[in-house]
Amino acid sequence: MALLGDIRKRSWLLILGIGLPLFAFIVGDAFSQGSIFGDPNELGSVAGTPINIQDYNLAYNRLSKNPQMQEASENVLSEMAWNQLVSEVLVTNQMEELGIGVDENKYFEEAGRFYSSVNPNLTDANGRVNIELTKQFVSELKTAALAGNPQAQNFYEQWENANPQFRLLNRTYLGLVSSGGLATDVDAAFMNKANANNDIEYIVVNYEDYAQKNKIEVTDDEILGYMKDHPKNFKAEPSVNLAYAYFPGVASEQDNNKILNELNSYLAPQVIKDEVNGISDTIRSFAQAVNDSAYVSRFSESQFDPTYYTKAQFESFPDEGLKEKLKNANKGDVIGPTKIGSVYNLIKISDVKAITDSAKTSHILIGYAGSEARGAGITRTPQEAQAMADSLLTVIKADPSKFNELARTVSDDAVAAQSNGDIGWVGRFQQGFAGSYRDFAVTEPKGTIDVVPSQFGFHIIRIDDVKQVTGYQLATIQKQIKASEETQENLFSSANNLALNAQDQSANDFINAARQENAEVNNADGVTRFATNLVGLGGTRKEADILRWAFNDDTKPGAVSTFETLDGGQIVAYLSNKYEDGKYNIAAARTQVEAKVRNRKIAQKLASENTEADLNSLASKLGVTKQTASINYSRPMIEGAGLEPNVGGVALGLAEGKTSGAIQGNAGVYFVKVTKKGAVAEMDDASVLRRSVQTQNRSLIQNSLIPSLVDASDVKDNRIKKLK
Structure with a gap:
């Protein structure tokens, strides 16, 4: 409570909020990632704390490896990496000043939740993390990654790239800071009053109309003055x-036609001449081709797809006409050319046969250190795991009845072991299964038993049953539509x-x-x-x-x-x-500032020239029509004009029967008279509104902390000079 009180006293810090990007925090060996701010090769600084190029490169590379950032441009990654490092410095400095840290157990709680999908034993039925078991799991995973195991490296890198240290520090910091965003009964009473609708009469002078009639212009000096008055929005930067x-x-129309003509040429036999060697080659039509795979390999820009598709899967095709043609096609039929996205396709029903749509399987899993097997304390190497799986396969093939017993007693899949290794049904395209396991299950006949490797280890798989449907193999000649x-x-x-x-x-x-x-x-x-x-x-x-x-x-x-x-x-x-x-780049700012400066000038001019309190005379003088509306402060909407918060605020504070002066609104300059004040509902219990205000306050804190810290700090960005 003393710490919380200390934070609340620093009110100048608490109205700041968060848009915290990723950042790294070091806690003991588990957090060891090298020095963050000590390198003298500075790329910039924040509040006197240097940011070096090595830190920037680390942040940039981490972001670039994020699957969600694969399409991000170089500048997007650069801005995110820089903002991340700026945030790191600011938050770290604040946390050090407040004496707040994150202990190691919090780190492993986060790790346990992250890896619980791989090893359910890391959490109990109530979601509580087993800290000691998680420490052991992470240690083994890290050891396997350092030893060169590709699956372990990939999964451990996902964990590191997720920056769990930042999430912990961020959560702690946000929780403490936002807890200062309290609300009182006075706040609740104000919100209650703000929800009441006030009836008004008003006139509005449209900005555009007034500017044209009175030739209101905005000079460069006025633009510059506005920019200087709003330093947070306009910076004198390169x-x-x-x-x-x-x-x-x-592709041009000519390119498009050339592609179509080429695909159409495959619908009939053709003679291809080799002018250099003086020979000719007669090519069958696509429909008459004997070896569709070779035909596609020769003429298509994509490889032959040996997959068999069901009629149900044709429903996922984007072209409605193509769906119907495929459903009614027979072996040997050719469909197209048809355009899908940026590709023209000529499709032949190459083969039709019964295929396994789903298979019921059982397995015995032999995991190894660093695999994604769910068993705890696995120390065997991949080579040892494979040798063990091969040995068990020999035993089972000699006596298939031993499969169930071994599945119960040997398998590293504790869940499946409880039902003799039964996995249930797996579909041909079902997600959530290792690809190699699924492919084996839907391609082998019932009764097959064999060893199949995956990221989980080595599976001894038995095909217990299969369901078959009619499958259609599509040989497709594809041509990319490009220039x-x-x-x-x-x-x-x-x-x-x-x-x-x-x-x-x-x-x-x-x-x-x-x-x-x-x-x-x-x-x-x-x-x-x-x-x-x-x-x-x-x-x-x-x-x-x-x-x-x-x-x-x-x-x-x-x-x-x-x-x-x-x-x-x-x-x-x-x-x-x-x-x-x-x-200052005045030309650039003019597009976003000119209207604001002009509107302010119009509002000031109308305010000084129109001081009478009668709306009818004002309407006649200004050539506008008096209108009526009902408006409240919480949602200040005027039909036909949109949101007008300034009008809503004035209506809330203005006494009944009183007329306002000129109000600078969004759609124009308003003059308002309150004809009836809204009735304020009695509050038997202020707790609901109080919680609502408190939620808004905390959201405001969380959304503006970092921008406010940045605005209040001396940030030097030298990327222009250092990153050529």
Whole structure:
């Protein structure tokens, strides 16, 4: 309680909230990942604490290995890694100042929950973690990973990349800080009052109409003044203004027709001539082909798929017409060409036969140290496990009746052992089974017994029963719909000509010329070096390259450069302006600031010129119509205008019968009269509303802690200089 009191006293820290990215915290040997902030090779600093390049690279690489980040661009990863490290410093400093730490048992509680899907014995029926058993499990897993076991390495790396140390520190920190977000009966009473609807009469002067009639303009000095008045939103940092033309690497109509013509040629016999060797080769039609696998290998851009599909699985195909054709097709029939996504397909029913749709199996599992076997205390090596499994197979084949006994007494699958190794039914495409186990189960006949390896160890599998359905093997000739070399050459020529002609031209000249070339043209003003998005270039993965060029010291305003995308597309970038550190980019800010400055000027002008309290006379003077509405503070919505929180606030505080002055709203400038104050419900029990306010307070704390800490700290980001 003393610690909690200490935290609450630091109220200037508590209105801050969280968007904590990942970060590493060291606790004993289990947390040993090297020094985080001590390297002198600084990439930047936070509140005087250095961040070095090695830490940045570690954070960047960890993020890049996250499966969910595989499609993330270089700049997205860079921003996330940097923000992660900034958060690490800020939170670590706060925790040290408050004297808060995380003990080792908390770490292993987290590990137990993480690995419980692999080893259910790590938690009991109530979800409590067995700390000692988890320590042993993690130790064995780590030992196997260091010894080179690929499964152990993969699973242990998933654990490390999940940054459990951060989650623990984050949870502790958030719990303590957000516990200060309390609410009182006074807060509950205010919320109760804020929910009451107040009837109002009002007039509103639309900003756009007033600005046009009165020629309200906004100067650069006014834009600059607004930026300086809002330093949290506008920083005098290095930025560039860009224009760019994008020539997407997509197939032309001619490319599309060429692909279709080629696929259609396989519907009839054809003679292919080898002009070099002076020989001809007669090719059967696809329907008449004897060896479909060889035919597909020769003419398709994808490999022959030997899988047999059921009619039920045809339902998952995206093309409705294709579904029906497949359902009614017979062996030898050819369907298509049909387009699925960005691929044209010519499909032949290559074979039809009875297949195993699902199999009932039993197994004996022999795990090894580092495998995902669920048995506790497994120390045998993979070689020892395989030798043991092979030995048991020999015994079982000599006397199949011994299978059940061995399944009960030897298997490392304690759950299946209770029912003689019975696993139940496994479907051909069922998830949750090891792939090798499932494939064996649905391809072998009933009664088969053999050893099959998986990430869990070595399985001695017995096929107890099978269910069969009709399966259809599809031989498919596929052609990717993509820009041909000729099309790519044309794109390169258009981009190159644009780049050459744009030298020493203005940005407007560049944009006009790009449009004449039928390029997709965009502007991006106020772009920082590690911006994560350039409008219109999503998916090209060229944003980082373009910004690296634009921020290069040798690149001056008026410079032009071309960039080729992976699909043969072309981007021509034009640097309009460049702003060094300490310079405000007024041109970039104008698009988001101009309307705000203009609206404020209009509100101030109307306030000074209209002080009378009669809405009818004001409406007549300003040429608008008086309207009515009912509005409350909690959800200040006006029909036809949308959310108007300023109006809702004024209506809450204004006495019945009183008229307000000018209110700067979202849709325009309002003048409001309260005609009837809303009835406030009696509160027999304030606890419900009090809890609601408290939840809001804690959510606010959690969502704004790190941004507020960053705003209050001296953060030096030298990535522009250090990361070329």
